[in-house]
Amino acid sequence: MPTTDEQTERNAESTETATAADDAPGAVAFERAGIRAGFVTCLPVALGVAGYGIAFGVLADRAGLSVAEVALMSATVLAGASQIIAVELWADPIPAATVVLAVFAVNLRYSLMGAALRPWFKHLSGSQVYGSLFFMADENWALTMRDLTSGSRRGAFLLGSGLAIWVFWVASSVAGVAVGGVIDDPATFGLDFVLVATFVALAVELWDGASTAIPWAVALVTALVTAQVLSGQWHVIGGGVAAAVVEVVRRG
Protein backbone atom coordinates (compact mmCIF):
# COMPACT_ATOMS: atom_id res chain seq x y z
CA MET A 1 0.00 0.00 0.00
CA PRO A 2 2.70 2.56 0.87
CA THR A 3 4.39 1.86 -2.46
CA THR A 4 1.40 2.77 -4.59
CA ASP A 5 0.63 5.75 -2.39
CA GLU A 6 4.14 7.07 -2.66
CA GLN A 7 4.07 6.46 -6.37
CA THR A 8 0.88 8.47 -6.78
CA GLU A 9 2.22 11.21 -4.52
CA ARG A 10 5.45 11.43 -6.46
CA ASN A 11 3.57 11.69 -9.69
CA ALA A 12 1.29 14.31 -8.25
CA GLU A 13 4.34 16.17 -6.96
CA SER A 14 6.16 16.14 -10.26
CA THR A 15 3.16 17.60 -12.05
CA GLU A 16 2.64 20.13 -9.25
CA THR A 17 6.22 21.38 -9.04
CA ALA A 18 5.92 22.68 -12.56
CA THR A 19 2.93 24.83 -11.62
CA ALA A 20 3.16 25.61 -7.89
CA ALA A 21 6.13 27.74 -6.90
CA ASP A 22 5.62 27.26 -3.15
CA ASP A 23 5.87 23.51 -3.45
CA ALA A 24 9.54 23.44 -2.40
CA PRO A 25 9.11 21.28 0.74
CA GLY A 26 7.76 18.50 -1.46
CA ALA A 27 5.31 15.77 -0.68
CA VAL A 28 5.29 14.39 2.85
CA ALA A 29 4.34 10.90 4.00
CA PHE A 30 2.00 10.09 6.86
CA GLU A 31 3.36 6.88 8.34
CA ARG A 32 3.71 4.98 11.58
CA ALA A 33 7.46 5.70 11.56
CA GLY A 34 6.73 9.44 11.62
CA ILE A 35 4.40 9.04 14.59
CA ARG A 36 7.05 7.05 16.46
CA ALA A 37 9.83 9.54 15.65
CA GLY A 38 7.68 12.43 16.86
CA PHE A 39 6.69 10.63 20.06
CA VAL A 40 10.28 9.66 20.99
CA THR A 41 11.74 13.07 20.11
CA CYS A 42 9.11 14.82 22.21
CA LEU A 43 9.41 12.67 25.35
CA PRO A 44 11.99 14.87 27.16
CA VAL A 45 9.96 17.96 26.27
CA ALA A 46 6.78 16.26 27.51
CA LEU A 47 8.48 15.78 30.89
CA GLY A 48 8.87 19.55 31.12
CA VAL A 49 5.21 19.99 30.17
CA ALA A 50 4.36 17.73 33.13
CA GLY A 51 5.75 20.41 35.47
CA TYR A 52 2.98 22.75 34.33
CA GLY A 53 0.53 19.85 34.43
CA ILE A 54 1.09 19.30 38.14
CA ALA A 55 0.73 23.02 38.82
CA PHE A 56 -2.45 23.10 36.75
CA GLY A 57 -3.87 20.13 38.71
CA VAL A 58 -3.15 21.80 42.06
CA LEU A 59 -4.84 25.02 40.90
CA ALA A 60 -7.82 23.17 39.40
CA ASP A 61 -8.29 21.26 42.65
CA ARG A 62 -8.31 24.51 44.60
CA ALA A 63 -10.84 25.92 42.13
CA GLY A 64 -13.13 23.02 43.06
CA LEU A 65 -12.84 20.80 39.99
CA SER A 66 -13.02 17.01 40.42
CA VAL A 67 -10.42 14.56 39.13
CA ALA A 68 -12.76 13.56 36.32
CA GLU A 69 -13.36 17.19 35.31
CA VAL A 70 -9.64 17.98 35.31
CA ALA A 71 -8.87 14.87 33.24
CA LEU A 72 -11.66 15.77 30.81
CA MET A 73 -10.38 19.33 30.43
CA SER A 74 -6.77 18.30 29.87
CA ALA A 75 -7.77 15.57 27.42
CA THR A 76 -10.08 17.75 25.30
CA VAL A 77 -8.64 21.27 25.53
CA LEU A 78 -4.92 20.40 25.55
CA ALA A 79 -3.62 23.97 25.79
CA GLY A 80 -1.62 24.56 28.97
CA ALA A 81 -1.50 28.31 29.52
CA SER A 82 -5.16 28.76 28.62
CA GLN A 83 -6.25 26.00 31.02
CA ILE A 84 -4.23 27.54 33.87
CA ILE A 85 -5.82 30.92 33.14
CA ALA A 86 -9.28 29.32 32.97
CA VAL A 87 -9.08 27.75 36.44
CA GLU A 88 -7.72 31.02 37.80
CA LEU A 89 -10.88 32.72 36.48
CA TRP A 90 -13.08 29.88 37.84
CA ALA A 91 -15.70 30.92 40.43
CA ASP A 92 -19.18 29.90 41.54
CA PRO A 93 -21.14 30.42 39.34
CA ILE A 94 -18.58 29.94 36.55
CA PRO A 95 -18.07 33.14 34.53
CA ALA A 96 -18.48 31.06 31.35
CA ALA A 97 -18.26 33.87 28.80
CA THR A 98 -15.11 35.36 30.34
CA VAL A 99 -13.46 31.95 30.65
CA VAL A 100 -14.17 30.92 27.05
CA LEU A 101 -13.21 34.34 25.67
CA ALA A 102 -9.91 34.31 27.59
CA VAL A 103 -9.17 30.76 26.39
CA PHE A 104 -9.92 31.76 22.80
CA ALA A 105 -7.73 34.88 23.02
CA VAL A 106 -4.79 33.05 24.58
CA ASN A 107 -4.99 30.32 21.94
CA LEU A 108 -5.39 32.57 18.89
CA ARG A 109 -1.66 32.23 18.26
CA TYR A 110 -2.30 28.60 17.27
CA SER A 111 -3.92 29.95 14.10
CA LEU A 112 -0.59 31.32 12.97
CA MET A 113 1.26 28.18 14.00
CA GLY A 114 -1.18 25.95 12.13
CA ALA A 115 -0.97 28.14 9.05
CA ALA A 116 2.82 27.79 9.11
CA LEU A 117 2.44 24.03 8.55
CA ARG A 118 0.65 24.48 5.25
CA PRO A 119 3.59 23.86 2.87
CA TRP A 120 3.74 20.27 4.18
CA PHE A 121 0.20 19.67 5.36
CA LYS A 122 -1.35 20.52 2.00
CA HIS A 123 -0.12 17.10 0.85
CA LEU A 124 -2.08 15.29 3.57
CA SER A 125 -5.72 14.24 3.69
CA GLY A 126 -8.35 16.21 5.59
CA SER A 127 -8.59 13.71 8.43
CA GLN A 128 -4.79 13.54 8.78
CA VAL A 129 -4.54 17.36 8.92
CA TYR A 130 -7.48 18.06 11.20
CA GLY A 131 -6.72 15.07 13.42
CA SER A 132 -3.07 16.08 13.84
CA LEU A 133 -3.93 19.73 14.58
CA PHE A 134 -5.94 18.72 17.66
CA PHE A 135 -2.63 17.57 19.20
CA MET A 136 -0.75 20.79 18.36
CA ALA A 137 0.82 22.55 21.36
CA ASP A 138 3.63 25.13 21.44
CA GLU A 139 6.34 22.62 22.25
CA ASN A 140 5.58 19.94 19.67
CA TRP A 141 4.80 22.54 17.00
CA ALA A 142 8.35 23.88 17.41
CA LEU A 143 9.82 20.37 17.22
CA THR A 144 7.68 19.60 14.15
CA MET A 145 8.71 22.75 12.30
CA ARG A 146 12.34 21.88 12.98
CA ASP A 147 11.82 18.34 11.72
CA LEU A 148 9.91 19.33 8.58
CA THR A 149 12.18 22.21 7.58
CA SER A 150 15.12 19.79 7.83
CA GLY A 151 13.47 17.87 4.98
CA SER A 152 12.37 14.77 6.85
CA ARG A 153 8.99 14.66 5.05
CA ARG A 154 7.44 13.03 8.12
CA GLY A 155 3.91 14.39 7.99
CA ALA A 156 2.88 12.38 11.06
CA PHE A 157 5.54 14.00 13.28
CA LEU A 158 3.08 16.55 14.74
CA LEU A 159 0.65 13.77 15.68
CA GLY A 160 3.35 11.59 17.29
CA SER A 161 4.93 14.43 19.28
CA GLY A 162 1.46 15.68 20.24
CA LEU A 163 0.50 12.27 21.58
CA ALA A 164 3.55 12.34 23.88
CA ILE A 165 2.46 15.74 25.22
CA TRP A 166 -1.15 14.60 25.56
CA VAL A 167 -0.25 11.53 27.65
CA PHE A 168 2.01 13.50 30.03
CA TRP A 169 -0.36 16.48 30.23
CA VAL A 170 -3.40 14.40 31.22
CA ALA A 171 -1.43 12.21 33.67
CA SER A 172 0.35 15.13 35.36
CA SER A 173 -2.90 17.12 35.67
CA VAL A 174 -4.48 14.22 37.56
CA ALA A 175 -1.32 13.88 39.70
CA GLY A 176 -1.60 17.59 40.51
CA VAL A 177 -5.17 17.19 41.76
CA ALA A 178 -3.95 14.37 44.03
CA VAL A 179 -1.13 16.57 45.38
CA GLY A 180 -3.55 19.43 45.99
CA GLY A 181 -6.12 17.13 47.57
CA VAL A 182 -3.91 15.75 50.35
CA ILE A 183 -2.98 19.18 51.69
CA ASP A 184 -5.53 20.86 53.95
CA ASP A 185 -4.14 24.35 54.38
CA PRO A 186 -2.39 25.39 51.17
CA ALA A 187 -0.57 28.33 52.76
CA THR A 188 1.41 26.06 55.13
CA PHE A 189 3.29 24.57 52.19
CA GLY A 190 3.25 27.68 50.05
CA LEU A 191 0.74 26.09 47.67
CA ASP A 192 -1.18 29.36 47.54
CA PHE A 193 1.91 30.63 45.70
CA VAL A 194 1.73 28.02 42.90
CA LEU A 195 -0.43 30.27 40.73
CA VAL A 196 1.94 33.25 40.88
CA ALA A 197 4.95 30.95 40.43
CA THR A 198 3.34 29.29 37.40
CA PHE A 199 2.57 32.62 35.77
CA VAL A 200 6.08 33.94 36.43
CA ALA A 201 7.47 30.81 34.74
CA LEU A 202 5.04 31.22 31.83
CA ALA A 203 6.08 34.85 31.46
CA VAL A 204 9.78 33.93 31.39
CA GLU A 205 9.06 31.39 28.67
CA LEU A 206 6.97 33.82 26.60
CA TRP A 207 9.46 36.70 26.95
CA ASP A 208 10.82 37.43 23.49
CA GLY A 209 13.24 40.27 24.07
CA ALA A 210 12.70 43.99 23.66
CA SER A 211 9.79 43.57 21.22
CA THR A 212 7.75 42.11 24.08
CA ALA A 213 8.46 44.98 26.46
CA ILE A 214 5.98 47.56 25.12
CA PRO A 215 2.88 45.31 24.77
CA TRP A 216 3.62 43.77 28.19
CA ALA A 217 4.02 47.15 29.89
CA VAL A 218 0.72 48.29 28.35
CA ALA A 219 -0.99 45.05 29.45
CA LEU A 220 0.42 45.38 32.97
CA VAL A 221 -0.64 49.00 33.49
CA THR A 222 -4.08 48.39 31.97
CA ALA A 223 -4.61 45.32 34.15
CA LEU A 224 -3.52 47.08 37.35
CA VAL A 225 -5.80 50.06 36.69
CA THR A 226 -8.74 47.88 35.60
CA ALA A 227 -8.40 45.66 38.67
CA GLN A 228 -8.70 48.79 40.85
CA VAL A 229 -11.80 50.04 39.06
CA LEU A 230 -13.75 46.90 38.11
CA SER A 231 -14.35 43.77 40.13
CA GLY A 232 -14.39 40.37 38.49
CA GLN A 233 -11.80 39.42 35.89
CA TRP A 234 -12.05 42.32 33.45
CA HIS A 235 -8.39 43.17 33.95
CA VAL A 236 -7.41 39.98 32.06
CA ILE A 237 -9.46 40.83 28.97
CA GLY A 238 -8.57 44.55 29.29
CA GLY A 239 -4.82 43.88 29.45
CA GLY A 240 -4.93 41.53 26.46
CA VAL A 241 -7.02 43.85 24.29
CA ALA A 242 -4.88 46.90 25.14
CA ALA A 243 -1.68 45.06 24.19
CA ALA A 244 -3.21 43.83 20.91
CA VAL A 245 -4.36 47.36 20.00
CA VAL A 246 -0.91 48.78 20.76
CA GLU A 247 0.71 46.15 18.52
CA VAL A 248 -1.66 46.90 15.65
CA VAL A 249 -0.91 50.63 15.93
CA ARG A 250 2.83 50.14 16.47
CA ARG A 251 3.30 48.03 13.33
CA GLY A 252 1.45 50.59 11.21
Next chain:
Amino acid sequence: MADPLSLDPPVVAVIAAMAAATYLTKIGGLWLLTRVGVSDRVEAALEALPGAIVVAVLGPELAAGGPAEWLAGSVVAVVAWRTGNIFLALVTGVGAVVAFRAVL
Protein backbone atom coordinates in the same frame (compact mmCIF):
# COMPACT_ATOMS: atom_id res chain seq x y z
CA MET B 1 -14.20 17.40 49.37
CA ALA B 2 -15.86 16.80 45.99
CA ASP B 3 -16.39 13.30 44.64
CA PRO B 4 -13.35 12.67 42.43
CA LEU B 5 -15.52 11.18 39.68
CA SER B 6 -18.24 13.82 39.70
CA LEU B 7 -18.96 15.53 36.38
CA ASP B 8 -21.05 18.62 37.09
CA PRO B 9 -23.07 19.41 33.92
CA PRO B 10 -22.34 23.20 33.91
CA VAL B 11 -18.63 22.45 34.37
CA VAL B 12 -18.68 19.91 31.54
CA ALA B 13 -20.47 22.46 29.33
CA VAL B 14 -17.80 25.11 29.96
CA ILE B 15 -15.03 22.55 29.33
CA ALA B 16 -16.72 21.58 26.04
CA ALA B 17 -16.90 25.24 25.01
CA MET B 18 -13.21 25.70 25.93
CA ALA B 19 -12.31 22.62 23.88
CA ALA B 20 -14.32 23.85 20.89
CA ALA B 21 -12.81 27.35 21.06
CA THR B 22 -9.29 25.92 21.29
CA TYR B 23 -9.77 23.45 18.42
CA LEU B 24 -11.17 26.30 16.33
CA THR B 25 -7.97 28.28 16.87
CA LYS B 26 -5.81 25.26 16.05
CA ILE B 27 -7.50 24.46 12.73
CA GLY B 28 -8.73 27.97 11.87
CA GLY B 29 -5.35 29.32 10.81
CA LEU B 30 -4.57 26.62 8.29
CA TRP B 31 -8.10 26.79 6.97
CA LEU B 32 -8.58 30.57 6.88
CA LEU B 33 -5.28 32.44 6.99
CA THR B 34 -3.92 30.64 3.96
CA ARG B 35 -7.02 31.68 2.01
CA VAL B 36 -7.28 35.33 2.98
CA GLY B 37 -3.76 36.04 4.21
CA VAL B 38 -2.93 37.96 7.38
CA SER B 39 -1.34 41.40 7.71
CA ASP B 40 1.82 42.00 9.74
CA ARG B 41 -0.22 44.11 12.15
CA VAL B 42 -2.69 41.34 12.92
CA GLU B 43 0.13 38.80 13.20
CA ALA B 44 1.96 41.02 15.71
CA ALA B 45 -1.21 41.46 17.75
CA LEU B 46 -1.93 37.71 17.84
CA GLU B 47 1.63 36.95 18.89
CA ALA B 48 1.54 39.53 21.68
CA LEU B 49 -1.69 38.17 23.20
CA PRO B 50 -0.50 35.16 25.27
CA GLY B 51 2.28 37.06 27.05
CA ALA B 52 0.07 40.10 27.56
CA ILE B 53 -2.68 38.02 29.13
CA VAL B 54 -0.22 36.20 31.39
CA VAL B 55 1.12 39.59 32.54
CA ALA B 56 -2.43 40.91 32.99
CA VAL B 57 -3.24 37.98 35.31
CA LEU B 58 0.08 38.19 37.14
CA GLY B 59 0.22 41.97 37.77
CA PRO B 60 -2.72 42.30 40.19
CA GLU B 61 -1.77 38.98 41.87
CA LEU B 62 1.73 40.27 42.63
CA ALA B 63 0.38 43.67 43.64
CA ALA B 64 -1.84 41.94 46.22
CA GLY B 65 1.18 40.11 47.69
CA GLY B 66 4.07 41.43 49.75
CA PRO B 67 7.88 41.35 49.82
CA ALA B 68 7.93 37.56 50.45
CA GLU B 69 5.89 36.90 47.30
CA TRP B 70 7.88 39.41 45.21
CA LEU B 71 11.22 37.89 46.26
CA ALA B 72 9.98 34.34 45.68
CA GLY B 73 8.64 35.43 42.28
CA SER B 74 12.11 36.67 41.39
CA VAL B 75 13.52 33.29 42.45
CA VAL B 76 11.10 31.51 40.09
CA ALA B 77 12.03 33.85 37.23
CA VAL B 78 15.77 33.34 37.73
CA VAL B 79 15.53 29.54 38.02
CA ALA B 80 13.16 29.26 35.03
CA TRP B 81 15.40 31.52 32.96
CA ARG B 82 18.73 29.89 33.88
CA THR B 83 17.69 26.21 33.88
CA GLY B 84 14.61 26.10 31.63
CA ASN B 85 13.32 23.46 34.08
CA ILE B 86 9.77 24.46 34.97
CA PHE B 87 9.25 21.89 37.69
CA LEU B 88 12.48 22.91 39.44
CA ALA B 89 11.47 26.58 39.15
CA LEU B 90 8.06 25.94 40.72
CA VAL B 91 9.41 23.79 43.58
CA THR B 92 12.18 26.29 44.34
CA GLY B 93 9.71 29.16 44.24
CA VAL B 94 7.24 27.49 46.58
CA GLY B 95 10.08 26.62 48.99
CA ALA B 96 11.34 30.20 48.77
CA VAL B 97 7.97 31.73 49.61
CA VAL B 98 7.65 29.53 52.71
CA ALA B 99 11.16 30.55 53.80
CA PHE B 100 10.68 34.27 53.09
CA ARG B 101 7.34 34.31 54.92
CA ALA B 102 9.00 32.78 58.00
CA VAL B 103 11.87 35.31 57.95
CA LEU B 104 10.23 38.54 56.82
